[in-house]
Amino acid sequence: MSTLVIAEHDNNNLKGSTLNTVAAATQLGVDIHILVAGSDCESVVAECQQVDGVSKIIHSNDPLYLNQIAEDVSALVVSLSADYSNILAPATTFGKNLMPRVAAKLDTQQISDIISVESADTFKRPIYAGSCIATVKSNDALKVITVRSTAFDAVTQNSADVEVINVNPLDSLNISQFVSEEIAESDRPELTAADIIISGGRGMQSGENFHLLDSIADKLGAAVGASRAAVDAGFVPNDYQVGQTGKIVAPDLYIAVGISGAIQHLAGMKDSKVIVAINKDEDAPIFQVADYGLVADLFNALPELDSQL
Amino acid sequence: MKILVPIKRVVDYNVKVRPLGDNSNVDLNNVKMSVNPFCEIALEEAVRIKESGKASEVIAITIGKTESQEQLRTALALGADRAILVESDSLLEPLGLAKVLAKVVNDESPDLVILGKQAIDGDNNQTGQMLGAILDLPQATNASELNIEDGTVSVTREIDGGLQTLKLTTPAIVTTDLRLNEPRYASLPNIMKAKKKELKVIPLVDTGVDASPRTELLKVELPEARAAGIMVDSVDQLVDKLKNEAKVIS
Numbered sequence A: 001m002s003t004l005v006i007a008e009h010d011n012n013n014l015k016g017s018t019l020n021t022v023a024a025a026t027q028l029g030v031d032i033h034i035l036v037a038g039s040d041c042e043s044v045v046a047e048c049q050q051v052d053g054v055s056k057i058i059h060s061n062d063p064l065y066l067n068q069i070a071e072d073v074s075a076l077v078v079s080l081s082a083d084y085s086n087i088l089a090p091a092t093t094f095g096k097n098l099m100p101r102v103a104a105k106l107d108t109q110q111i112s113d114i115i116s117v118e119s120a121d122t123f124k125r126p127i128y129a130g131s132c133i134a135t136v137k138s139n140d141a142l143k144v145i146t147v148r149s150t151a152f153d154a155v156t157q158n159s160a161d162v163e164v165i166n167v168n169p170l171d172s173l174n175i176s177q178f179v180s181e182e183i184a185e186s187d188r189p190e191l192t193a194a195d196i197i198i199s200g201g202r203g204m205q206s207g208e209n210f211h212l213l214d215s216i217a218d219k220l221g222a223a224v225g226a227s228r229a230a231v232d233a234g235f236v237p238n239d240y241q242v243g244q245t246g247k248i249v250a251p252d253l254y255i256a257v258g259i260s261g262a263i264q265h266l267a268g269m270k271d272s273k274v275i276v277a278i279n280k281d282e283d284a285p286i287f288q289v290a291d292y293g294l295v296a297d298l299f300n301a302l303p304e305l306d307s308q309l
Numbered sequence B: 001m002k003i004l005v006p007i008k009r010v011v012d013y014n015v016k017v018r019p020l021g022d023n024s025n026v027d028l029n030n031v032k033m034s035v036n037p038f039c040e041i042a043l044e045e046a047v048r049i050k051e052s053g054k055a056s057e058v059i060a061i062t063i064g065k066t067e068s069q070e071q072l073r074t075a076l077a078l079g080a081d082r083a084i085l086v087e088s089d090s091l092l093e094p095l096g097l098a099k100v101l102a103k104v105v106n107d108e109s110p111d112l113v114i115l116g117k118q119a120i121d122g123d124n125n126q127t128g129q130m131l132g133a134i135l136d137l138p139q140a141t142n143a144s145e146l147n148i149e150d151g152t153v154s155v156t157r158e159i160d161g162g163l164q165t166l167k168l169t170t171p172a173i174v175t176t177d178l179r180l181n182e183p184r185y186a187s188l189p190n191i192m193k194a195k196k197k198e199l200k201v202i203p204l205v206d207t208g209v210d211a212s213p214r215t216e217l218l219k220v221e222l223p224e225a226r227a228a229g230i231m232v233d234s235v236d237q238l239v240d241k242l243k244n245e246a247k248v249i250s
Helices: A016-026 A042-049 A070-083 A093-105 A208-220 A228-232 A263-269 A298-308 B037-051 B066-077 B094-108 B127-135 B188-194 B235-245
Strands: A002-006 A032-038 A056-061 A084-090 A111-114 A116-119 A122-127 A132-138 A143-147 A164-166 A176-183 A196-200 A223-226 A253-257 A274-279 A292-295 B002-006 B009-011 B033-035 B057-064 B082-087 B112-116 B139-149 B152-159 B162-169 B172-176 B199-203 B215-221 B230-232
Touching: A002 A016, A002 A070, A002 A093, A016 A032, A016 A084, A016 A093, A016 A143, A032 A042, A032 A070, A042 A056, A070 A084, A070 A093, A070 A176, A070 B127, A070 B139, A084 A093, A093 A143, A093 B094, A093 B127, A093 B139, A093 B152, A111 A122, A196 A208, A208 A223, A208 A253, A208 A298, A223 A228, A253 A263, A253 A298, A274 A298, A274 B235, A292 B235, A298 B235, B002 B037, B002 B094, B009 B066, B033 B037, B033 B066, B037 B057, B037 B112, B037 B139, B037 B172, B057 B066, B057 B094, B066 B082, B066 B188, B066 B199, B082 B094, B094 B127, B112 B127, B127 B139, B127 B172, B139 B162, B152 B172, B162 B172, B230 B235
Parallel strands: A002 A032, A002 A084, A032 A056, A056 A164, A084 A143, A111 A143, A196 A223, A196 A253, A253 A274, A274 A292, A292 B230, B002 B057, B002 B112, B057 B082, B082 B199, B112 B172, B139 B172
Antiparallel strands: A116 A122, A122 A132, A132 B215, A176 B162, B009 B033, B139 B152, B152 B162
8 A cells, every 4th residue: 555645736836845745655654656636737747756755656637627626636536545545735725625525535534734753643733723732543544644844844856757657537526616816926935935934913013014024025035924913904915824824834034023922823933943033022922932032123123134134 | 595604612712722731632621612713704704694685594503512502602692593503422523523514414405504714623624625525515615705696606715825716506615714704793682682592402323423533632742842042132133143143144
């Protein structure tokens, strides 16, 4: 029996989260195959062929899989499941949307968002917004798992071309129809892929003040994020949100500005390598996780930081 | 149109949860319990659809202990017309919950099921999608906008990096994200009225669903604490530390 990893991609590029998921799969100790379901996504298949530790690529090419509609992709995964003892996907919006459908069809209790593999059937995962870590043992024969990307170092892509098996698409269920997609255009890196992130909280006071972060982000090649409080206050859109109910990130450098440090925010960024906190309240909980803390008014500190970069 | 809203009784959003002394589970002794915040958003959306004239009935349901009646009464005060408790002494896993909900959906035949995208206790983010799979119904997770059209539901979803819009046939399953709406507070007259609304209790065994657990919780512990950092006095010093000590900027 083998492990099947579902590739996350946009039909042009493989998402990095897939490489973290393969890293988790490696620890399960059996052969790893990657499923690439998509439309005209040969470049993604080629990328997957280089992924270290993988022995086979399963590829289904059909317009039906262009937009990764969960109903259709899950049916394909289920049809392939007989050969596998583990099915893994990244715990991103993509994997969270898809995998419970796979698990329920296969009568398996999914293990969500694992941060470590303790053994072939036992995993650690955060619960209560990361306040606690649970060790969970699965008694299902087939494990369906989503993987928290930031908890596993991505595998490398140096492999010689591995074999590709083409499988036929299934008929569409025709119950969910793609209408449109709006992906925010930005020259900056995506939050989950950025090496440096600068995030603002309620202390930013308005959406306009986020331009103070933009300018620093441009100089550092950083992504701009926000706390849930800043999103709730309407300063920035929800896709900026870092935290348990937003994006989970672990960049080399995370700069938290005007963020108090609610547990739900910390759950999304505390695995960052270096954390900087700038806040005028010296008792803010964010300082407890910061490597470097600066008690200062952000409206003085940010322009000064900007001028020194 | 009939809307079913599954809700969950969870530890209140503001409670800091800790492990029990023997690390066997989280310590839930004497903590405040509430309706899961994402379920409140789901209920609010259902009530707004009814208020707009596009739905005739909103049914709240939960699966849990007798005490979950408190959360159902809250749901009734917030605008649900009636409530169902499937009573179980043990807490079910998402797969078990989805199986019980599938049974109720078959009995009640709602046109729309709206759920929270995740409960803030287990953070699993599974139940809605599993319900969709069991019933072969379409799903739209992480909804930030929902429009009822003739025989279809159009849902805008929050995806990584942007928004996606799907059109689903009904019956459909929708799970809610934060920005869908801002839930109301229950007014005192509505809390009083809620006491008179129907709340039906069904023992789990009567549903005939096998919801036995598939996983074992071996241990609950605190996450590893980060090593203590240092406070710097100025932006100068901060930039110096980042360049020369942490070496994360150049």
